[in-house]
Amino acid sequence: MIRTEHLTKDYNGSHAVDDLSMEIDQGEVFGFLGPNGAGKSTTILMLVGMIEPTAGQCYIDGIEVARNPLKVKDIIGYLPEDVGFYGNMTAEQNLDYYARFYPMDAAERTQRIRDLLDLVHLDGVTQKVGEYSRGMKQRLGLAQALINDPKVIFLDEPTANLDPEGVREYRDLIARLSDEGKTVMISSHILSEVRVVCRTVGLLVKGRLIAKGTIEDVARVLDPADGDLVRIVLETEEPLPAIVDPAIVSVETDGNRATILAKSDIRSRIVTSLSGQGLHVREISVRTPDIEGLFMSIYRR
Amino acid sequence: MPSGLLVVAHKEFVDQLTSKRFLSIFALLLLISALGIYEGTADYNEHLASYSERLQSATGNDPYAGSLSEIISPLTIFSKMSDYIVLFGTILGIAMGFDLISREKENHSLKTLLARPVFRDEIINGKALGSILALVIALGTTVAVSIAILLLAGIVPSLSDFGAILIFTVVSGIFILVYFSLALMMSAISKDSGSALIATLIIFVILSSVVPILGWAAAETLAGPTPVSANPGSPSVDAGDMQSYQQDMQAYWAKRSAFSSAINLISPDLNYERMALAITDPGQAIATDNNPYSFAEGPPETSPGLDELIGAIWANALALFVLPCVFFGVAYAKFMRADIR
Structure with a gap:
């Protein structure tokens, strides 16, 4: 139109x-x-x-x-x-x-x-x-x-x-x-x-x-840092084991916390895998970029 | 659906006729003109009574019978009205035009208006058309009231007088249009109405007052040195020298008058006054041309013919008509190219 x-x-x-x-x-x-x-x-x-x-x-x-x-x-x-x-x-x-x-x-x-x-x-x-x-x-x-x-x-x-x-x-x-x-x-x-x-x-x-x-x-x-990848933040009650999935690009683990960079939103698969291993998931979410912050940075340029 | 031009013209016409500014100046013009005409009719009736008296006292063998001047025309009453039009007509024209465009820029209504399916030329032409119609109403009413006063005073103009009054009205309208178009031009050029008004007033003063003064001085310079007598200070004057001196002076003043008249063509006030005089008192108009040698001859005893009259004032008529065209042209060009942001 x-x-x-x-x-x-x-x-x-x-x-x-x-x-x-x-x-x-x-x-x-x-x-x-x-x-x-x-x-x-x-x-x-x-x-x-x-x-x-x-x-x-x-x-x-x-x-x-x-x-x-x-x-x-x-x-x-x-x-x-x-x-x-x-x-x-x-x-x-x-x-x-x-x-x-x-x-x-x-x-x-x-x-x-x-x-x-x-x-x-x-x-x-x-x-x-x-x-x-x-x-x-x-x-x-x-x-x-x-x-x-x-x-x-x-x-x-x-x-x-x-x-x-x-x-x-x-x-x-x-x-x-x-x-x-x-x-x-x-x-x-x-x-x-x-x-x-x-x-x-x-x-x-x-x-x-x-x-x-x-x-x-x-x-x-x-904010092209992640490109088309999805950043997933995970926290469990127990220390985390190695997380494996074909969609995962990289994983940063710190005790019971991890930041996962994946090709798609694989949260449900991760939860299923961890539950199968007897772990309890406290929190799992996709990190969205700080849109307001991104726009403000552009406005300030 | 009416064209955009008519929509704009209708709004502008109503706006003008309902504006306090227009109504107050119009009321003043009407009042002053009516008073002027009323006064003029008293003078005219007095003159007429005196004429009749002299006519009755004149006998066939009266040596002064032939010196009775021609009966004056009722049109002379209107010559006074032209003075009021020069003043109030100018104020009215400027008041109607100085914020016609700039006001729309100031209150941002121009952008809202330009978002409509209307060409820019329809907007400026419509504004001019609506205002001119309001002006026609104002001037027409003023002249109609003046004629009514004449009739009430028992003065019945002839058909040719009515024709002359119509021409006088048209010329007066064109004169007011000069200052209206000047104000409109400044309104299109200036960023705000205040600046437009000040610029219009400056140009008005230049055209109405500075030009005639400068015209006189410039004509004196352009005409060259004033001729001097062959034997200045000599008690005996040779007749041949005197005749030659007279001829030189006549040529000098004719040249100086021509220069002065040419420069004065820029002044709408002088052009209008000359044209108004030509309509209301043709004999006087023919005799008045800035040349003291013409003054010496005085007005012609019989009314000048139309061709003689046209020959005397055609340049003034043309100049009076050209000025509003130039001002409108500039306003139009400026408005069409204006950057609306």
Whole structure:
């Protein structure tokens, strides 16, 4: 649904986005991670047809964005990082103005606006948007991104300014959009937030995509020490004998504790073998990499 | 579905008409113009009464009967209105345009708007169109109220007078458009509305005040040295020398006037004043060209023909029309290429 091919954007001779090629399938909720200034927002601006790439192409639903920006804008929704509205108008008036750019008649517009304001809990709010809090503006931002019932939704830092209740509602909304088969691309530098709602992520650093996949896939790329191997930590009540299994690559034993590097998760086989030898297993687990730590190390670079 | 241009234009039109800023300046323009017209009608009726009196007292063998000046046109009442338009029209134009684009950049609504399926040119054209329509309403109302006051005072303009009032309204609209487009251009160029307003005001002062002063000084320099009499200080003046001196002076002033008029074409205020005068008092407009030798001759006794009038003011009309086109062009080019991040 979203495809970029060698997408590049230069500002003053330096690459804001550098040779970005990736693909996001329909119905996927994709998290676009990276530190501030990594090029996430610039990538999204190219994907929504607001700026032109220096090189490369991007496609939404098979439509090349640079060639047909209006066709693309017809089927996408976009929440900018610093979403802004007309302060002299109410939420309803703002949404109605935006809705007029799409093929909707007055009745459709009215119904859609009513549904969306209800969805973001701004129904019944009569004050002008100029008097809104940041959180309320962010909610309205989500509503305006959905005004045309888009196929693809781009959300740039969507939880910024939201209170915990707002964040929870936002998560529910993403889940609902995903269930409806919509493709959602969420740009954020907050890993914990992306982990909750996204199935797959891409990590952008200095304009380059350095990893893409599930959070675990990306973590493995960031910490390649074990590669595809599984690190198993084992502790028994008795001193450990030699552990043998065809999948084992290496074993480090220290009394009743051992760290096993294996080609696959062989925990059940190990437990069966040790139990057969009359040993009691106190603990056995797969050591997962410290994902937060790994991302933080990337952000600090 | 209406085009993006109309959607933007409709919003801008409503925004302008409901803005306190627009309404307060419009109310001032309306009030001052109405008062000016009311005052003008009193003067006109007074002049008319005096004319009738003189006409009645004039007899067939009265040696002064032929010196009765032509009856003045009701249009002269509108000449005063042009002074108010120069002041309040400028303020209105600047107030309507200086934050049209910059405000959207400041409150980040431009990015939200550009995410819609709408071309950038539709946005800037729609904004200009909506504002111009509001301006047409404001100016049309002002002129309509002025005509109503004329009619209430018992002054009924002829059909040709109505035509002239229409032309006056159009020219006044173009004049306000000059400053609106200047403000719009600065709004597209500047990062914020404050900078746009300051830059617009600086250019306004240059165009309306500095250019005429510099134009006069530059014309003096460009025209060269002032001709001097062949025998300065001599009590006896040769008739031939005197005639030659007069011719040199006439040529000098004609040249200086031409330079001054050419430089003044940059000033929309002077162009508008000259055009407004040509519409409301054509005879006076023909006589006024910065040349003291023309002043000496005074206004023509009969109204100048249309061709003579066009010949006198075509450059001003062209200059008045070209300026907003240039300002719009720059605003358009800047907005189309603006980097939205």
